[in-house]
Amino acid sequence: MRKAIEGEKMHAYPGMVALVTSQLEERSNVMAAGWHAYIGASPGMYGIALREETFTYGLVRPSGIFGVNFLPAAQTEAIQGAGTFGGHEGGKLERLGLGFEPGLKTGVPILSDAYMAYECRVVDMNAYGDHYWIVGEIVQVYQDEALFGADGLPDLSKLSIPLYMGRASYRILDERAENKIHRL
Amino acid sequence: MRKAIEGEKMHAYPGMVALVTSQLEERSNVMAAGWHAYIGASPGMYGIALREETFTYGLVRPSGIFGVNFLPAAQTEAIQGAGTFGGHEGGKLERLGLGFEPGLKTGVPILSDAYMAYECRVVDMNAYGDHYWIVGEIVQVYQDEALFGADGLPDLSKLSIPLYMGRASYRILDERAENKIHRL
DSSP: EEEEESSSSOOOOSSSSSSEEETTTTEEEEEEESSEEEEETTTEEEEEOTTTSSSSHHHHHHHHHEEEEOGGGGHHHHHHHHHHHHHHTTOOOHHTTOOOOTTTTTEEEEEOOOSEEEEEEEEEEEETTTTEEEEEEEEEEEGGGGGTTSSSSSSSSTOOOEEEEEETTEEEEEETTTEEEOOO | OEEEESOOOOOOBBBBEEEEEEEEEEEEEEESSEEEEEEETTTTTTEEEEEETSSSHHHHHHHEEEEEOOOOOOGHHHHHHHHHSSSSSSOOHHHTTTOOOTTTOOOOOTTTTTTEEEEEEEEEEEEEEEEEEEEEEEEEEEEEEGGGGGTTSBBBTTTEEEEETTTTTTEEEEETTOEEEOOO
16 A cells, blocks of 8 residues: 655666767766666757766766767666766776767767667756756667667567666566557 | 757657646646756755646745645556646646645645655746746655665655656566666
8 A cells, every 4th residue: 555655765676777978078988777767859959967976077078069879778787887886996898898989079978789879968957955956958869779660669570678677677578568558 | 870960859858757737726737747856955946847838837826835746656547647638727736536635835736745855935937948847945855764664765666756758658667677776
């Protein structure tokens, strides 16, 4: 039975993990962000929540650019590593075995294995609670169109999507998951 | 193969749908928001993207309160109805068959079938692209604790979670989904 709960209780998952890439001069990084959202269109806008003490924040703040990358289910170990290891030692992309190319518009790393990715320029940044909410305008989209159907949705017969549940645990969404369609 | 795409391409799903409830004097409403995120802790903060022309925006802006509700998989038809029908005619909660109680802190409707819900007070609101991003401080949490495990994660043997895919289509996440745990 549902009841009122004292204090805080974070409920953000199951959900996709955004791998946030960053670049400032010769330094680059990748981290996993569980708190993120597509938040506007015309132009497309993407928001990510970052703590100030992350290495990524230290790169995004002065550079004003970040990447948002979505990896398929085969890559959950790299996703977990991106969420667990710090970036201060450098070379985190290489340590995680994540190939990348510089983005066309900003040079921020775009992961080679991302089936969908965005290059963003920061347009706003505000602190809410213990995180900064960083809003970027999407200036370049990347997509593996072969993994999406004619309706624009992911084709789960070709693309298995990892959903983070919390506590290092992932569930894989694939075509075996029950499908419900409600055209009202 | 991944390639650069011209123009916009929204990728926000699969993901949970937030049923946003609102109340202003005698008027109440519910709508489905696909663009939303938990964005900060200490205190908990939740963000929702709303277009200005929605009935919900018209209630949230002057009242400064909203609810965020998560429904189980049995309720996908009501979720789709909340995302499809407008609120201007009134009585949308009743039309969708959604029971509710007034929230303890703000009086905003909290859905009886929500396994998790938040009552929020607006702390900030900014336009990004064609949506407003509305940030609320979570002032009261509701949870059906019997549906969560000792680790705090949803217990998928008891709770099936609907994931919106886009275009009226949902996939159901239940215990049959492959589980991967990466403790690094």
